[in-house]
Amino acid sequence: MANSDSGESIIARFVRILSAFDDRHQTMSVAELGRRTGLPVTTTYRMVNELLLERLLEREPGGEVHIGTRMWELVSRGSKMVGLREAALPFMEDVQSVVQHATTLGILDSDEVLYIERIGTHSTVVDISKIAGRLPLHATSSGLILLAHSPAAYQDVILARPLTKYTDTTLTEPAVLRRHLADIRQRGFAAMPGVIVPETTGIAVPVFGPDNTAVAALSVIVPRTEEHTAARVPVLMAGARGVSRALGWRGELKGTVRQSQ
Amino acid sequence: MANSDSGESIIARFVRILSAFDDRHQTMSVAELGRRTGLPVTTTYRMVNELLLERLLEREPGGEVHIGTRMWELVSRGSKMVGLREAALPFMEDVQSVVQHATTLGILDSDEVLYIERIGTHSTVVDISKIAGRLPLHATSSGLILLAHSPAAYQDVILARPLTKYTDTTLTEPAVLRRHLADIRQRGFAAMPGVIVPETTGIAVPVFGPDNTAVAALSVIVPRTEEHTAARVPVLMAGARGVSRALGWRGELKGTVRQSQ
DNA sequence: ACGGCGATTACCATTGAACGGGAATCACGA
DNA sequence: TCGTGATTCCCGTTCAATGGTAATCGCCGT
Numbered sequence: 001m002a003n004s005d006s007g008e009s010i011i012a013r014f015v016r017i018l019s020a021f022d023d024r025h026q027t028m029s030v031a032e033l034g035r036r037t038g039l040p041v042t043t044t045y046r047m048v049n050e051l052l053l054e055r056l057l058e059r060e061p062g063g064e065v066h067i068g069t070r071m072w073e074l075v076s077r078g079s080k081m082v083g084l085r086e087a088a089l090p091f092m093e094d095v096q097s098v099v100q101h102a103t104t105l106g107i108l109d110s111d112e113v114l115y116i117e118r119i120g121t122h123s124t125v126v127d128i129s130k131i132a133g134r135l136p137l138h139a140t141s142s143g144l145i146l147l148a149h150s151p152a153a154y155q156d157v158i159l160a161r162p163l164t165k166y167t168d169t170t171l172t173e174p175a176v177l178r179r180h181l182a183d184i185r186q187r188g189f190a191a192m193p194g195v196i197v198p199e200t201t202g203i204a205v206p207v208f209g210p211d212n213t214a215v216a217a218l219s220v221i222v223p224r225t226e227e228h229t230a231a232r233v234p235v236l237m238a239g240a241r242g243v244s245r246a247l248g249w250r251g252e253l254k255g256t257v258r259q260s261q
Numbered sequence: 262m263a264n265s266d267s268g269e270s271i272i273a274r275f276v277r278i279l280s281a282f283d284d285r286h287q288t289m290s291v292a293e294l295g296r297r298t299g300l301p302v303t304t305t306y307r308m309v310n311e312l313l314l315e316r317l318l319e320r321e322p323g324g325e326v327h328i329g330t331r332m333w334e335l336v337s338r339g340s341k342m343v344g345l346r347e348a349a350l351p352f353m354e355d356v357q358s359v360v361q362h363a364t365t366l367g368i369l370d371s372d373e374v375l376y377i378e379r380i381g382t383h384s385t386v387v388d389i390s391k392i393a394g395r396l397p398l399h400a401t402s403s404g405l406i407l408l409a410h411s412p413a414a415y416q417d418v419i420l421a422r423p424l425t426k427y428t429d430t431t432l433t434e435p436a437v438l439r440r441h442l443a444d445i446r447q448r449g450f451a452a453m454p455g456v457i458v459p460e461t462t463g464i465a466v467p468v469f470g471p472d473n474t475a476v477a478a479l480s481v482i483v484p485r486t487e488e489h490t491a492a493r494v495p496v497l498m499a500g501a502r503g504v505s506r507a508l509g510w511r512g513e514l515k516g517t518v519r520q521s522q
Numbered sequence: 523a524c525g526g527c528g529a530t531t532a533c534c535a536t537t538g539a540a541c542g543g544g545a546a547t548c549a550c551g552a
Numbered sequence: 553t554c555g556t557g558a559t560t561c562c563c564g565t566t567c568a569a570t571g572g573t574a575a576t577c578g579c580c581g582t
Contacts, residue, residue: 009539010271010569011311015331021339031529042571045530050272055371063529067340069370070276075336076393078282079328086392089380093354109330110316119350131347132337270568271540292558303542306559324558 013039013047017057018067023130027066084216085117087246088207091239095220096120098235102221104129105207105243106142108150111158113143116216128197129221138163138177139170141190141202142217148184149206149214155181166196188237191229201227205240210248218243274300274308278318279328284391288327345477346378348507349468356481356500357381360493363482365390366468366504367403369411372419374404377477389458390482399424399438400431402451402463403478409445410467410475416442427457449498452490462488466501471509479504 008016020028020036028036034044048065051057055070076082088105096103102120106113112134129135137143137158147155159174169192171177184190193201204219218240220232269277281289281297289297295305309326312318316331337343349366357364363381367374373395390396398404398419408416420435430453432438445451454462465480479501481493 009311009314011275011315011317014272014275015315015317015335018335018339021335023338023344026339026341026344029529040571041530042573043569046569046571047272050270053270054272054276056272056276067336069342069368069375071336072340072342073370073375073393073395074276074279074282075328075332077284078279078287079333080287081330081333082392083284083287107330109334114330114334131343132334290558301542302559303544304540307540307542 010047013037013043014051017044017047017051021067027060027064029064033065081116084247088117088216088218088243089119091242091246092117092119092218094242095218095235095239099220099222099232101223102129104142104219104221105216106140106146106204106219107216108137108143108146109134112136113140113146113217115142135196136164138172139166139192139196140219141192141195141204142219144181144184144190144192145204145206145217145219146214148181148190167194167198169193169198170195189233191227191233193224193227199224201229203227203229203232203236205233205236207240207247208244208249208251210250212249212251215247216243271308274298274304275312278308278312282328284393288321288325290325294326342377345508349378349477349479349504350380352500352503352507353378353380353479355503356479356496359496360481360483362484363390365403365480365482366477367401367407367465367480368477369398369404369407370395373397374401374407374478376403396457397425399433400427400453400457401480402453402456402465403480405442405445405451405453406465406467406478406480407475409442409451428455428459430454430459431456450494452488452494454485454488460485462490464488464490464493464497466494466497468501468508469505469510469512471511473510473512476508477504 016037016039017033020033025036030045030048031041033048034041037044039047048057051068052059052065055068057065057071058068059065084107085105092103092105096119100120102118104115104118106115106129108114113136115129115131115133115135118129118131129140135143137147147158150158155178159177163172163177164170165172171180189203189205191201191203195202200221201224202219202221204217206214207216207218209215218236220236222228222232277298277300278294281294286297291306291309292302294309295302298305300308309318312329313320313326316329318326318332319329320326345368346366353364353366357380361381363379365376365379367376367390369375374397376390376392376394376396379390379392390401396404398408408419411419416439420438424433424438425431426433432441450464450466452462452464456463461482462485463480463482465478467475468477468479470476479497481497483489483493
């Protein structure tokens, strides 16, 4: 695909470069970037310069580089994420104002939950969901909601894999999980106490798109000591219906998750 | 830079492809993408396939493509925008809840205002700011705030350019603008009635970063019939100070805009 | 001032990935 | 059935990309 010894395409290398940046390393020297990506020095510098030309990367006064404004702009303008986020945000705020704990919006991507948005306090509760962060399907309430509304064939694939047991309440038995999924699908919500972090409980409900598939999961993360699940589910559901309607949803029947890869 | 007849690098073509997607065209067939980018057919298909491999683009059931989740994820995770947005959002909500009109957060980028975030009703007021949208510096309250806190040399550059007169209240005279900028800088806010759309007034205040430079502008857009500028400025200022502090700002002195490019 | 070390830039011969025209194939509606 | 457009396949040409080596810059400690 490319001229490189390793047989990588430029695009692949570009992804490697982008991947080198995360919330912990949003800016770094080109040399460090080279080390993190494992690319040859010269190649790193050449590519960085090309990317700087297009403003996909930007150079700081000190010489360090970070992901460019242009990059964010192009992606935000053309991506469907922003639309989903914008549709959901007002309702998330409503939910958040009532529940008073972290509220998140997640989608199913590459067999994981990808969190699109999250609002609410950062510190009151131990919670590891962050924007653009990923968590496994079987160990989060959002993941279980998304899985529950997925085609059976897809569920089978996921359940057939080795499932990490994060805490002693994490479900890893395919048969048990399958029963849970049926439950979740029928009741319309997933409440999972401490499946990934012992101290917290996640409660999630599905958000539907126009084609009646579950496109996202709306969830709240509350301390396990004050779950009040029964009281909180209706709030979440109302919010999720609001989001669904904002997305053009009209129906009533339960649907299946739209797969993205 | 590349092997193409046009002498374009792959990166440049990649940008062309990304640019082909916007809020009006978030998904399209590969053929249409080829037409919009002006790239040769074969090249378009080859590149699209490469991008699909890396999940920078995604293919829909119908065969159309759109910007991939991976793309959004990589950028959101590594970009500083998200941090700024997250810091600002709670305060923007406070402002919005009081003002009850569109509230926006914009930064200075490439001699324009780039809107990072906006919340509030979509329909009550004619307003053209949208997330990842751009507007000129001299014709928006946010732009004037950012400009007012920029180095004099930069102001000169901008004011020396031909400035479009959108409405009859749009200021285009360098001398007049310069006086306004001084005013704005001193008072700490910019209130511009109908400079770009006759029916609305924008009110903006600066957000400062740790180094005491103005990193963003917080603004509200209200119908011109109910400005209440005097009453609204304090709310905005309180919000902006909150954001500034969340960003690590401590100082009190007025600073200058941090340039990006 | 000097010396050492890492970051950055400059140079350059090699080569295979990228290129794109053209034709075949597929998809779908008339 | 035909026609139009989207998509894939094929393939010879070529120069952009590659990455090693070496020079240069910049900073810190002595």
